[in-house]
Amino acid sequence: xxxxxxxxxxxxxxxxxxxxxxxxxxxxxxxxxxxxxxxxxxxxxxxxxxxxxxxxxxxxxxxxxxxxxxxxxxxxxxxxxxxxxxxxxxxxxxxxxxxxxxxxxxxxxxxxxxxxxxxxxxxxxxxxxxxxxxxxxxxxxxxxxxxxxxxxxxxxxxxxxxxxxxxxxxxxxxxxxxxxxxxxxxxxxxxxxxxxxxxxxxxxxxxxxxxxxxxxxxxxxxxxxxxxxxxxxxxxxxxxxxxxxxxxxxxxxxxxxxxxxxxxxxxxxxxxxxxxxxxxxxxxxxxxxxxxxxxxxxxxxxxxxxxxxxxxxxxxxxxxxxxxxxxxxxxxxxxxxxxxxxxxxxxxxxxxxxxxxxxxxxxxxxxxxxxxxxxxxxxxxxxxxxxxxxxxxxxxxxxxxxxxxxxxxxxxxxxxxxxxxxxxxxxxxxxxxxxxxxxxxxxxxxxxxxxxxxxxxxxxxxxxx
Amino acid sequence: xxxxxxxxxxxxxxxxxxxxxxxxxxxxxxxxxxxxxxxxxxxxxxxxxxxxxxxxxxxxxxxxxxxxxxxxxxxxxxxxxxxxxxxxxxxxxxxxxxxxxxxxxxxxxxxxxxxxxxxxxxxxxxxxxxxxxxxxxxxxxxxxxxxxxxxxxxxxxxxxxxxxxxx
Numbered sequence: 001x002x003x004x005x006x007x008x009x010x011x012x013x014x015x016x017x018x019x020x021x022x023x024x025x026x027x028x029x030x031x032x033x034x035x036x037x038x039x040x041x042x043x044x045x046x047x048x049x050x051x052x053x054x055x056x057x058x059x060x061x062x063x064x065x066x067x068x069x070x071x072x073x074x075x076x077x078x079x080x081x082x083x084x085x086x087x088x089x090x091x092x093x094x095x096x097x098x099x100x101x102x103x104x105x106x107x108x109x110x111x112x113x114x115x116x117x118x119x120x121x122x123x124x125x126x127x128x129x130x131x132x133x134x135x136x137x138x139x140x141x142x143x144x145x146x147x148x149x150x151x152x153x154x155x156x157x158x159x160x161x162x163x164x165x166x167x168x169x170x171x172x173x174x175x176x177x178x179x180x181x182x183x184x185x186x187x188x189x190x191x192x193x194x195x196x197x198x199x200x201x202x203x204x205x206x207x208x209x210x211x212x213x214x215x216x217x218x219x220x221x222x223x224x225x226x227x228x229x230x231x232x233x234x235x236x237x238x239x240x241x242x243x244x245x246x247x248x249x250x251x252x253x254x255x256x257x258x259x260x261x262x263x264x265x266x267x268x269x270x271x272x273x274x275x276x277x278x279x280x281x282x283x284x285x286x287x288x289x290x291x292x293x294x295x296x297x298x299x300x301x302x303x304x305x306x307x308x309x310x311x312x313x314x315x316x317x318x319x320x321x322x323x324x325x326x327x328x329x330x331x332x333x334x335x336x337x338x339x340x341x342x343x344x345x346x347x348x349x350x351x352x353x354x355x356x357x358x359x360x361x362x363x364x365x366x367x368x369x370x371x372x373x374x375x376x377x378x379x380x381x382x383x384x385x386x387x388x389x390x391x392x393x394x395x396x397x398x399x400x401x402x403x404x405x406x407x408x409x410x411x412x413x414x415x416x417x418x419x420x421x422x423x424x425x426x427x428x429x430x431x432x433x434x435x436x437x438x439x440x441x442x443x444x445x446x447x448x449x450x451x452x453x454x455x456x457x458x459x460x461x462x463x464x465x
Numbered sequence: 466x467x468x469x470x471x472x473x474x475x476x477x478x479x480x481x482x483x484x485x486x487x488x489x490x491x492x493x494x495x496x497x498x499x500x501x502x503x504x505x506x507x508x509x510x511x512x513x514x515x516x517x518x519x520x521x522x523x524x525x526x527x528x529x530x531x532x533x534x535x536x537x538x539x540x541x542x543x544x545x546x547x548x549x550x551x552x553x554x555x556x557x558x559x560x561x562x563x564x565x566x567x568x569x570x571x572x573x574x575x576x577x578x579x580x581x582x583x584x585x586x587x588x589x590x591x592x593x594x595x596x597x598x599x600x601x602x603x604x605x606x607x608x609x610x611x612x613x614x615x616x617x618x619x620x621x622x623x624x625x626x627x628x629x630x631x632x
Contacts, residue, residue, distance in 0.1 A: 050583050139586040254479055286590040287577070291520020294587050298519075373579060374589055400581060405550035409574070413494050413606045414487035417613045421486050424614060428621030442622045453614035457607055464494075464575050465603045 007251040009192070011240070020237045020250065023099055023215075029083045037085035037148070039385060044145020048387025052400070054141040055385035058377045060148070061138050066371040068178070069363050077185035078178050081234035086152050087168050090159035091219060101216055108159060113166045120267035123176040124274060128318055130173045131278045132311045135285065135297035165219045169232055180271050181360045182230035183258035184422075189233050189240075190224065192249045197225030200245060208239040208248075215241030224248060229258045231268075259353055259426050262433045269352035270323065276359035277322040280455070281314060283366045283462045325451065326352055332447040337431070337440035350430045351448050354423045358452055361419025362459050365412040369463070373402045409464045416463075420456045424449045490609040497605030498574060504599065507531035513563075514538050514578070514593070516545035518585045521578055521593030528570045529598050536566040546581030549595060557582045570595070574602040 011017045019025060036059060044056030051057035072080045081087070092098045094108045130137070137143050155167040168175045191197050200206070208224050211217035215238045218224070222232050224239045224247075240248045285293045295303065296310035330348040379395040381387075390396065427448045431441040510532050515522040516539065528534055538547050538558050546557030551572055558564035578593035 051586065052583055052589055135587065135590075139589070255483075287592060289520070289524035289592055289594045291522075291524060291591075294519050294590055298587055300586075370589065373577075401555075402548065402550060402579065405577065406572075409494050409602055409606070410491045413609065414490040417490040417606075417609055418483055418486050420610060421482070421613050421617045424617035425621060428618075428624075445618055445621060449614050449618045453610060456610050456614070460603065460606045460610060464606060465600065 007188075007249075007253045009249040009251045011248070011250050016250070017240075021240050023241070026082045026236060027099055030085065030088050033083050034085040034088060041145045041149050043385045043387075044141040044143075044148070046145075046386065047141055049141060050387060051139045051141055052374065052377050053381065053384070053387040055381045056141045056144045057139065058374075058381045060144050062371060062374050063378060066367055066375075068174075069367040070371070073178055073181045073185065074360060074364065075185060075187065077182035077187045077230045077235060078233060079187070079235050080178060081168060081175065082236045084168075084174075086148070086155050086172070086174075087165060089152060090156040090167070091165070093156060094159040094164075095216060101211055101213060108163070109161050111162050113162055113170055117170065119265070120170075120176065120271055122170055123173065124267060124271050126171060126173045127176050127271070127274055127278075128315055131274075131281075131318065132314050133299075134282065135294065136299050138286075164217075164221055165234065168234065169220060176271060177275060179231050180268070180275055180356065181363075182233075184256045184357055184360050185230065186253055186255050186257075187235075188230055188251050188253055188257070189235055189237070190227060190249055190251065192247045194225050196245055196247050197223075200247075207242040207244060211238075212242045212244075215239075217242070229261055229263070231258070256357055256422055256426065259356055260429050264346075264350045264353060266349050269349040270319075272352050272355040272359060273322045273326060274318045276355040276362060276455070277318045278314075279359055279362035279366055280459065280462070281317060283362070283369075283459065287366065287369050288462060323348075323352075326355070329447045329451045333431070333444035336446060337435050337437070337444035339435045339437065339440050339444070342434055347434055347444070350434050351427065353430060354427045354448060354452060357422035357426060358416075358419040358455060361415045365415050365459065365463060368408060368411060368415075372405055372408055374400075375403055376400050412463050413460065416456050416459055420452055423452045427452070486613055490606065490613070493605035493609035494602045495605075497601035497603070498572070500601065502530075502573070502599050502601050504530045507533065507569075509533040509535065511535045512537070514547060515541055516547065516580070516591075517541040518543065519580075519587040519591040521547070521591075523593075525594040525596060526578075527596045527598060530570060530573050532570050532597075534566070534568055534570050534595075536568075537563045538566070539563045543584050544582050545584050545591075547593075548579045548581045549576055550579065551576040555581050570597045573597050573599060575600055 011020070040056045040060050043054055047054045047056065068080055094106050096102055096104050096107050137147060151172070154171070158167040158171065207214070207217075209217050218239055219236060220232050220234050227233060237250070240250070284290065285297055293310075296306045299307045327344070327348045330351050331344045333351065334342060334344050334347050376398065377400060379398040383393045383396040384390040424445070427445045431444045432438075435441040435444055507529070510528050512523070512526055512534065514526070514536055536547070538545065538556055540558050540560045542560060544557065544559045546555060547566070548555045549566065551574065552568060554566050554568055556564040556566050574597060576595045576597070578595055580588055580591035584591065
């Protein structure tokens with residue numbers, strides 16, 4: 001066991017250590033993912049405009065998104081980032097190598113990311129923009145193909161200008177989503193003994209940051225010796241390869257362990273609220289019966305004014321209404337706690353983190369709905385990826401049908417209630433962290449728990465009400 | 466798998482709590498679905514379901530459990546279909562024509578009506594609702610939610626050591 005008594009270092013199991021420390025990892029996984037990614041772009045740009053018959057829509061927004069939300073993020077933290085094709089190409093170009101570190105200087109200007117935009121506000125803005133255009137992105141193959149190509153080119157440009165994975169840390173909208181919810185996952189990469197990192201000094205030391213003949217320096221610009229959260233760890237395992245002391249652990253841990261780390265930032269707080277609000281709104285717009293919402297979101301011809309109204313409503317909801325509700329409840333929590341020395345703003349930023357478990361639960365429940373409904377589109381597009389009438393594997397004629405939709409409530413409701421329970425539990429931890437008086441801390445949880453319960457009931461109403 | 470790994474995983478009592486919450490929630494939904502709550506006398510309801518990109522009208526159909534539902538799908542612009550979640554019924558029609566589903570709404574709850582014929586960009590999200598009252602699964606889920614919220618609040622309230630040092 002590690003020093004953190006409930007964590008289990010899976011690297012103590014030799015087969016796991018052998019695989020993850022092999023030079024071929026994660027390239028051996030990136031390669032097939034990159035192949036599928038290129039096919040997504042090509043079919044998006046050149047295939048049928050009918051989304052349900054196009055490989056790009058089905059594999060980007062049903063297969064990949066479903067796997068990301070339902071499995072990879074809740075259980076693997078940022079594991080997707082280790083194999084992401086958007087970053088991979090730029091990284092190979094920057095490093096001038098794919099597998100083995102070379103001696104040549106990286107192909108980049110190597111600039112530091114500007115301090116003024118070093119937080120998450122830029123990434124939050126990108127998230128909001130993506131949310132506004134989501135109905136268009138999710139349903140138009142050409143838009144999907146063009147967007148993914150544009151993101152890849154943008155990442156490449158940023159790799160050529162800035163150090164390492166600046167795109168992933170500060171711009172990528174998927175990175176924002178994954179980074180936020182990685183805090184809830186039961187997997188982490190940490191130093192086994194941080195004290196060992198402190199004493200490992202000298203010009204040749206800190207190979208985890210600088211790289212060595214054994215591997216590349218951390219592309220996320222993280223230092224495992226002091227890393228205590230998953231937020232910016234891409235789980236590429238380069239530190240495992242480069243650490244000469246064997247001081248890296250990949251550990252199973254309790255769900256949500258990072259959320260108890262008492263470092264609260266306003267940009268992360270806002271991101272948590274943006275993501276929870278967007279889960280609510282997406283469920284209403286895309287799984288609800290209100291066609292006028294979809295019509296506004298669709299950006300069809302002659303609908304620009306309606307779309308602008310929709311964009312405004314969405315943006316105000318994510319950036320003003322939801323934070324406003326949380327701030328009001330945080331103010332009430334402060335009043336109930338009688339903690340005069342604790343600013344309401346500090347409570348707001350801290351309590352906003354309770355939106356993480358429930359937000360992740362909401363995203364999983366929403367994703368399962370369209371996954372179950374549309375997974376049957378996978379087989380036809382495998383045989384006819386472009387929608388040109390091919391039948392490569394004989395499955396082109398497989399008819400659409402939802403898979404066991406009657407089972408969905410028995411999955412969605414438990415997921416939401418577990419998310420709620422974890423959020424309320426976190427509220428207790430946060431109140432203890434912020435409010436010294438134990439009785440006041442307990443009272444302060446009441447309005448937060450009430451708001452979280454209300455949000456859960458609204459989600460239930462949208463799903464099965 | 467080593468003994469240390471096994472001990473570590475099973476020492477986490479949170480698994481028990483998560484399993485309990487999840488199990489009780491699923492049970493609440495099941496109770497709502499299978500307990501025969503009293504309903505009114507069954508009626509026959511004839512409903513015309515107009516379909517146009519990308520919504521149905523009426524967007525929500527409300528019937529009582531036991532009602533006979535005669536649903537006439539009437540596309541207005543292009544060919545549309547309708548698939549009734551939970552009942553596994555499907556039909557489709559061309560504009561200007563109708564197609565009928567005739568069934569007894571014997572399962573309580575809210576079920577999605579999904580378009581089964583590609584009809585445009587937002588086809589996968591063309592959704593309506595069939596609400597079979599009483600919506601007891603939803604009621605069960607709400608009760609479960611309130612119990613979980615109260616229980617989680619009370620658990621933190623009563624747990625020893627709730628103080629600033631426990632961050």
